[in-house]
Amino acid sequence: MHELGEQALWLDGNALAGLLEDVFATEMTRSKRTCQSCGSSNAIGAHRAYRGAGVVLRCPVCGDLALRVGILPDRYVVRLIGEWTIDASAAQARGNRAT
Ligand SMILES: [Zn+2]
Numbered sequence: 001m002h003e004l005g006e007q008a009l010w011l012d013g014n015a016l017a018g019l020l021e022d023v024f025a026t027e028m029t030r031s032k033r034t035c036q037s038c039g040s041s042n043a044i045g046a047h048r049a050y051r052g053a054g055v056v057l058r059c060p061v062c063g064d065l066a067l068r069v070g071i072l073p074d075r076y077v078v079r080l081i082g083e084w085t086i087d088a089s090a091a092q093a094r095g096n097r098a099t
Contacts, residue, residue: 013047013057019069020044023076026088034083038062 020028029045070077
């Protein structure tokens with residue numbers, strides 16, 4: 001990061017892969033979201049991630065909000081915006097139920 005300003009602050013959505021996997025118990029970057037504002041459908045990993053007091057994901061096409069995560073000492077508070085299609089591995093889901 002060599003530039004100042006907003007462009008330097010965003011990361012690719014793949015930067016949130018670990019956090020999203022903690023929240024959803026599955027790998028999320030290949031899941032899709034359809035934007036409530038522009039109607040485009042994009043993989044979560046293609047969204048833009050911004051870090052501040054928490055984390056925000058924005059639509060890569062129009063920049064509208066897609067996800068807001070508040071990071072507290074013992075929990076994440078997650079708000080999803082738009083239509084998310086979560087593509088979870090069935091093997092992983094079965095594993096979670098077995099434990
Ligand atoms: Zn959009």
